[in-house]
Amino acid sequence: MRHFQLPKFISGLDYFILILALLLTAFGIASIYSAGIDSEGVRFSNEYSKQIIWAVSGLGIMIAAMALDISRLKDYTVFAYMAILLLLLYTRFAGRVVNGARSWIGVGEYGIQPAEFAKIITILFLARYLDLSDQSSSFKRLIASLGITGIPVLLILSQPDFGSALVFFPILIVMLYVGGIDRRYILFILLSIGFTFIFLMLPLAGRYFFPGGNILDLFFQRPGYVVMLSGLFLIALALSLWGWLVFKKQYYFWLSYGLSVLDLSIVLALAGHKVLKDYQIMRLMVFLNPNVDPQGAGWNIIQSVTAIGSGGLAGKGFLQGTQSHARFIPQQSTDFIFSIIAEEWGFLGGLLLVALFCFLLYRMLGLVSSTKDRYSMLVCGGFFGMFAFHFMINVGMAIGIMPITGIPLYFISYGGSSLWAAFMAIGFLLGISSRRYRM
Template identity: 45%
Template sequence: MKNRILSKFDFILIACVLILTSIGITFIYSSGINSDGILVSNEYIKQSIWTGIGLVIMLSVALIDYRKIYRYTPYLFAAALAVLVYTRFFGRYVNGARSWIGIGDLGIQPSEITKIIFILFLASFLDKNYNENQRKRFFFSLLILILPMGIILLQPDLGTASVFLPIFIFMCFMANVPVRYIMIVILSGFLTIFFTVLPIWETEIYHGSIPIIRALTNFRLRMLIIAASLAVTVAGILGQIFFKKKYFYWITYVFGIISFSLLASAGAGKVLKPYQIQRLIVFIDPSSDPRGAGWNIIQSKIAIGSGLLRGRGFMQGTQSHYRFLPQQSTDFIFSIFAEETGFIGGILLFAVFFCILFRIVYIMKQTTNRFGYLIASGILGMFFFHFIVNVGMVMGIMPITGIPLPFLSYGGSALLTNMLAVGILMSINNRRLDFKVAL
């Protein structure tokens, strides 16, 4: 009996999680020490408690047949959306976003657990409609993406909302959704960011006027271009209907993406908070505001660089203990780790993360259940994006988005969500040879 239970656990994943959470608690403790060597924060105690709860959740979920949730995913998704709407209007403000609910000091971030529910529901939808019309399948999947992402953007929590995109892309690709449809999301995202950043770059960094960019800053010109692009899109649609020519499809495809991106960038300019716009500016040029919004990136790069090969030693970092790094136990935990353990420590940390990613790929290759396969692909996209963006952010090669480093950053909601994800992965791996969904 004991051996049967033990066989249900993936000890490679468990070992990686224990290593990362132990490192996280250790360096959250280090971040709480000030320049006089006095502990001024009890965050490491809370993180230890959350880790214990998370491990229980992870191991418990590993023992449950994940396939039994298949029929309930629509109800879970509807409930998650309802909680997100409630949070948008009645939640508490934390770091500029109304994204938390709770009582007193106890609170959760519903958007974190929504990521897992989104993965489960999208996996069930893509599996159930695997042989349906691909265009219809894609656009219904897109609606599933837009609903939670849109509500989270209204909180506004740009960082958490952005995580849904790579999850969606990974899952659609693995579900054999045609690449040309997936590219609609990718190209629309990049063009929206590009059209949003250009006017900011012109006014805040270039400090001049460029005629071609004026179309994005002048309201009338922008509306004229959007109207023209929409007209070409409609003409392309009509051309497909009446003439059945392939080139009309690609006209619709290209100008539809441009039209959406122009409209979305106009909306982004209205929705983005001043501090979020400032983050985009300092990403392009940190020296534009070295004592303000650019401070985080500059100090983080100094901390990472000062670690050199072997680091300054545990609790010997200057950037964290002299409080040069804001949010050092959450978004910038890697900066502290790199300063105190150096390049060698960073490489070892990377190795553990990539071990998790490769293990997920192995589970995907081994499972014969498409529902489980798609769930694992979504979790892979989530972990990969969190890791790449957080590390890129603290190194100054990606904008600051407030995305935590999985298993290391301080925070209960994110940690419990990640533990839950690993538990689901173990459940999939344990039932990898079972083809049918258990209803």
């Protein structure tokens, strides 16, 4: 008697990834449904119905992506990369302004956010480069990777959409790590990002944390002093490089390394102040102390934390949230959707959501380690970095331990572009999982 067997493509799928994506999507639709009801029980928003439509169409996108063998399509990613750069450039000058950023294109009330798809295409193209350049030096691969990632980042920053641009950096770091880049270069990027963040906030920090004025306030509110400090660092860097080249001492190398981080961070921070607006920088700062601007940028965090705390252990029950239904929480269906979940389902509901995401990330890591094709392994690493960063930042924003950047929670937050991008990534991951032992 012959036993029925599923086709190899279907039987090899990582069904855990598929089921987790569907569970999270259902979780998100229910939360968006609740976010659209006010304190009197009157529905003021039909966002949930749009989210259902986007979820169904997203499943079609997922199936199409799953059917593609990306290892055979990698040579075509250069064309997709060029196309998305042109689309980002078009968006910069002819896009629709939403929440202060010109980051949308579309007709009428329908539109998409190209930055969401730029993340995926950049991952596919960067993976191709890292795969083909395996024999090149780490420094050369690092510079090229920074260029590949930096072009879409600059275009997105010019919109300006700081949150979407920020996601590219964890993607880059994870892919460089998976691609075997020298760990010292990866540490250099991490340190540069950290110090850029510090130097970016210091001028406003001096203004808000020290309203009476002090040395820190005086120094960082005067750009000339910052430029002078950067110049001194450059001179010290030149001297340390000379010492390293002449004497070949290791401590000269690490001195040059540290000064390079500081110089680059100051330059990037100064550029950030030219591109970003004060309210965007303030969003980064209020997570340190929301009370520096309780009626402005700090309001979001204060109300979100209040809602989460009021949920207790088991929550107030589905559709019973008071903070969310009184509409105290801004962007409650997008940026702060987690606060609704924690208020209505409590600590246990929030823990369940975190567990589902962590399990999804765990399955992605499993693909990174198990797939035989190097290109597919790099793609999986990029998607892991993307999903992990979205998850950590969005949940961190809601509980007040991460800066407000406007990054959505994949599958949960309201929005068609982010949901489609998430399903597209899941489709590629499922396709890789079905072929991982045959590549």
